[in-house]
Amino acid sequence: MLRLQQIKLPLDHKEIDIYNKIKKELRIVDETKFSYKIVKKSIDARKKNDIRIVYTVDIKIKNEGRILKNKKIRSVSLVSSKKYKFPNKNTDLNNRPIIIGSGPAGLFCGLILAENGYLPIILERGKDMDSRIKDVEQFVLTAKLSTESNIQFGEGGAGTFSDGKLNTLVKDKFLRNKKVLEEFVECGAPEEILYYNKPHIGTDYLRKVVKNIRNKIIELGGDVRFNSKVTSLMVDNDSIAGVIINDDEKILSDKIILAIGHSARDTFSMLKDNKILIEKKPFAIGVRIEHPQELINKAQYGNSYENKNLPVADYKLTHHCKNGRGVYSFCMCPGGYVVNASSEENRVVTNGMSNYLRDAENANSALLVNVTPMDFPEDDVLAGVAFQRKWEELAFMAAGSNYNIPVQKSIDFINNRISTEVGKVKPSLQDNASLADLNECLPYYVCDAIKEGIAAFDNKIKGFGLDDAILSGVETRSSSPIRIIRNKDFESNIKGLYPCGEGAGYAGGIMSAAMDGIKVAEAVTSK
Structure with a gap:
């Protein structure tokens, strides 16, 4: 060929x-x-x-x-046509492997194990997809937060309420990337994701795909259990022996995969108490910015911006600031929405989301600034979590302590004043937003970097520095604040315990997390 x-x-x-x-x-x-x-x-x-x-x-x-x-x-x-091949088909395991978490890492780890006869058990602290969607919608209407079923927790993980981007920079000579995309198509995604340069399926398609992957795992003999929070680990002589669910039920296994999300802070604490080796790691925090999607289309496509054969325009921007920080756009959602992604009481956090058609009025993106353990120097390995919580609590209070998201016009943020009204750009959160000063919700060095970044990005995309652009805060969950240490065999310091995916600090998006889940499935069955 x-x-x-x-x-x-x-x-x-x-x-x-x-x-x-x-x-x-x-x-x-x-x-x-x-x-x-x-x-x-x-x-x-x-x-x-x-x-x-x-x-x-x-x-x-x-x-x-x-x-x-x-x-x-x-x-x-x-060229020749190649497909992903699982390398360990004839390995026997003593017990059914347990996977903690049903995000991309957990689902694809479970799918690969199920396809090869290992009958995995997936434990998800949150609810199934349909119930989870109802809880998120209820939160928007009533401001009553479920700490176990929200945009962060539940079937499919945090990526379920996102733009559904399926691109990655991870090198892939073993064709794990191709395997993930093919499974998405088989489970209901558009076939175009197999060849588009920047594939995405949107949150609407992603929800259907996740449910179909779950059903496939069950058809192959696996189990997927919801409302099943792992509250403790059973450890015997530095080897994993099982898990305790909801402080009550015990399940024994000597192969357990930690596919927890980046917001599973109580689970991080449980792992620390169980002497699992954890280290602080850099991450990034900032705000969301909204522009009219038409402005971005014009800037990127010129006079051709209305051509129906062009996709909705996106962007990817970076800038090195005078204070030594890096500021960059992240998780850009063309024709999308800013959403309230809170998962803990009395704290608020934002995220971005798009449907497949990307046909909403605004474009939005995170504007993030890198932070390092030097910014949270406490000895506690969970100091990064405390750092995130501090700014989420300030954002909660700035917007009225009612789970509204604080918003501000770009020009007012730059000039350190509370907006008195919104301009031409209407925040996609609308009734769930309150005017505030985001300078009070983030470290001064992050605010300084974002202000400099907006000016720099305006030189790259005409209109990016629009006075009426809307900023929403705070964005603190772009990646995990910790890394669970694992060796070359993918095991933690506890034998048989395999950290995996974004929450463990080894991925940064749907595709990289899913591919890491496949790698861990291979590692679990290699012995």
Whole structure:
């Protein structure tokens, strides 16, 4: 099979144009039959007056050798179709493996184990998807927070209420990435995620996909249990022996995977009490910023911004500040919403979310500033958690102590004053937001970096420094504040206990967490 890269076509091209372009590039002059499959699709918008769609395609054709020998044909190579292969099919385990958490890491660890006959048990502290959605909707309407069923906790993990981005920078010679995407498609995601350069499925598709993965695990003999919070570990001679659920029920196993999320702070404390080795790690905090999506589209696409063949525009921005901090955009949600992602009483935290169509009025993104253990120097390994809580509590109070989110116009944030009204940009939280001064909700060095970053980003995206842009705070859960130490075999200092995914400090998004879950499934069955 041949792979042809850099097929560039105008925005309004038709499908037959791809076929004809392949014929031209491969110099096929006769009626030789061939078929092709798109393996990558991206947008080249560097020239605003000539935006192109760029394809990579795999081609089945006779006489491949003749084409490869033609030195005039560029960007073509010989490839073979490969799939992910589980390496440990014949390993026996003494007990059914237990997975704590049903986020991407836990689900894909469980799926791989179930597909290979290991009958995993997944324990999720929160509720099933449908019940969880009802609890989140109830929180929006009544401000009554469920600390076990919210945007952070429940089936699918925190990523369920997000933009559903499926891209990652993790190198992947073992095809775990491909395995994850193929499973998403099999479970209901659009097939385009297999070849889009920046694939996403939105929170609406993601909810359906997560439920289908759960059902697949159960069909393969696994168990998925909700409202099952692991409150303690059973340890015998530095080896794991089982778990205690809801301070009552015991389940024995010598293989336990810690696929907890980055907000499982009470579980972090439990692990510390059980002498599990944990270390502080850097993370980032900041705010969400909202602009009109049309402004971002115009800035990125120029006069072509209304072309229906263009995806909703996004951005990725970074800046090194004078105070030595880095400020950057994170989890950018085109045509999305800012949401209240609180999970603890008397604290508020924001996140971003989009549906598949990304058709809401505003674009939003986190603007984050890196913080390090030097910013929370206490000896306690959970000092980063205390640091997060401090700013979440201040945000809660700044907005009226009623679970509203504090919001502020960009110009007022820059000038250290409370906004008296919103302007042209309406906060997507609307009735669940209160005007406040976000300078009071974050460290001064974070605020200084964000202000400098907004000015720098305005030079990259015209209009980013819009006076009426809305800031919401605080964003503190971009990644875990701890890392649970694991060795080259993926085990913690307790034999048989496998830290995994984002909460354990080894991933940063849906795809990297899912891939880490697959790696841990391989490690669990390698002995």
